[in-house]
Amino acid sequence: MTDASRRQCAELRDLRSAGAVARALDLAFEHFAEFGRDDDIVDRLAAAIEHAGLPGDVCRRFVELRASQR
16 A cells, blocks of 8 residues: 555545545545555445435446445
């Protein structure tokens, strides 16, 4: 894992922890485009979404993320 990848993973973790799941999803798409799919990120986002009770559009965006690069 490169330094840039580690930084983005840390930013994703911080966004999830702060409850900014929609922004974390956007960053996850960027991360996947640059560094490839990371199932750990998908799993952590799934847990955050499950516990946050987010609106439907965020959940649909997550479904798109899960389907990307399979």
